[in-house]
Amino acid sequence: MIDAIDFQLIAAVQAGLPIAARPYAAIAAQLALSEQDVIDRLLSLKARGLIKRWGVVVKHRQLGYRANAMIVMDIPDDRVAELGRQISQLSFVNLCYQRPRQGETWPYNLYCMIHGKSRELVMQQWAALQQSCGLSGITFEVLFSRRCFKQRGALYRQACQPRLEASHG
Amino acid sequence: MLSPLHKQLLNNYQQDFPLSPTPYRDIADQLGVSEDEVLAAFQVLAEQQMISRIGPVIAPNAIGSSALVAMAVSDADLAWVAELVSSYPEVNHNYERENRFNLWFVLIGDNEEHLNSVIADIEARSGYPAMLLPMLADYFINLGFELNLHD
Numbered sequence: 363m364i365d366a367i368d369f370q371l372i373a374a375v376q377a378g379l380p381i382a383a384r385p386y387a388a389i390a391a392q393l394a395l396s397e398q399d400v401i402d403r404l405l406s407l408k409a410r411g412l413i414k415r416w417g418v419v420v421k422h423r424q425l426g427y428r429a430n431a432m433i434v435m436d437i438p439d440d441r442v443a444e445l446g447r448q449i450s451q452l453s454f455v456n457l458c459y460q461r462p463r464q465g466e467t468w469p470y471n472l473y474c475m476i477h478g479k480s481r482e483l484v485m486q487q488w489a490a491l492q493q494s495c496g497l498s499g500i501t502f503e504v505l506f507s508r509r510c511f512k513q514r515g516a517l518y519r520q521a522c523q524p525r526l527e528a529s530h531g
Numbered sequence: 532m533l534s535p536l537h538k539q540l541l542n543n544y545q546q547d548f549p550l551s552p553t554p555y556r557d558i559a560d561q562l563g564v565s566e567d568e569v570l571a572a573f574q575v576l577a578e579q580q581m582i583s584r585i586g587p588v589i590a591p592n593a594i595g596s597s598a599l600v601a602m603a604v605s606d607a608d609l610a611w612v613a614e615l616v617s618s619y620p621e622v623n624h625n626y627e628r629e630n631r632f633n634l635w636f637v638l639i640g641d642n643e644e645h646l647n648s649v650i651a652d653i654e655a656r657s658g659y660p661a662m663l664l665p666m667l668a669d670y671f672i673n674l675g676f677e678l679n680l681h682d
Contacts, residue, residue, distance in 0.1 A: 364594075372594070378584030381573045383566065384552060401550050407587075408550075414590040417548035419583040420541055425533075432628065432635070446670035459591075460668040461599065468601075468632070468662060505628040505635075512617040512625040512636075513583060 364412060367395070371403055372413075423510060427477040429484045434470035436463075436501040442472055448495050449474050454487045469501065481506065533581075536564060536572050541581065548585055591666050596646045597639040598665040601632040602657070609633060612657045621649050632662065 364372075370393055379385045386404075387397040395403075407413045422430065437445055442460055449472075450458040457475040474491075478484035485504075492498060533541075539562055549557040555573070556566040576582045591597060604612045609627065616636050617625045625636040640646030650661050 413587040450670040458670040461664040508627040
């Protein structure tokens with residue numbers, strides 16, 4: 363489990379590591395910890411899977427990946443895990459989640475994200491995905507993003523309840 | 532234009548940024564450049580908004596309670612409803628998408644109760660119902676965002 367200090371540490375680094383010679387020392391000074399303690403705690407949080415990755419978070423839009431499609435699919439429940447894992451293997455897929463259907467309003471249970479340099483490329487990749495995963499005939503919708511109103515790291519407050527067991531690898 | 536150094540910094544350090552006292556010097560050593568060049572290049576990437584930050588990506592729902600939420604908002608109301616949604620500190624991503632459900636945002640609450648109260652507040656203040664889509668399973672293993680450096 364994570365303790366109160368881990369919690370403060372996550373909150374402190376969530377806004378981003380300073381771009382300076384000793385960035386962990388700068389974080390440590392804020393929290394009255396030692397530099398090595400900060401590093402050891404981050405290594406431990408990463409080893410335990412709470413930090414899924416530690417590094418550069420890119421802004422794909424600024425890097426020319428302006429076509430961002432969220433594709434939602436209606437997959438038979440008994441095949442969703444298998445197909446979710448298969449779709450995740452494809453190099454151009456960025457995220458793949460199962461989410462609950464919302465009746466007839468929104469009958470989709472599998473979501474994946476493709477970031478590409480153009481709509482045409484994304485649609486070609488989606489066609490390739492359907493073919494390689496045997497998805498012909500499924501019901502789906504492709505939702506390209508238009509405006510980005512907000513993108514930043516999540517803010518965690520002290521009252522947040524750690525739930526390590528709820529994390530899905 | 533991105534220099535080869537910028538591209539290496541963007542591509543190689545999304546998953547395993549060094550957890551050592553001098554991470555930028557370690558990167559410099561790995562890439563055969565000076566620490567000052569690495570620091571300057573990261574400054575440029577940050578100033579030009581090509582990176583959001585150097586930091587953690589927390590496993591979904593490992594801390595607190597999060598959900599994706601969709602709303603179907605009229606074109607006339609979209610700008611102010613989007614602004615309202617973005618104003619909540621609990622919201623970290625907020626996008627317009629091409630669909631009848633045209634506003635999509637991710638929020639994180641301290642727990643499920645807090646999450647639900649924020650969503651209820653957004654519904655009350657916007658006048659639009661919210662469709663709550665919590666994650667049931669995360670199938671994604673291949674981490675980070677792979678940039679094509681050859682074009």
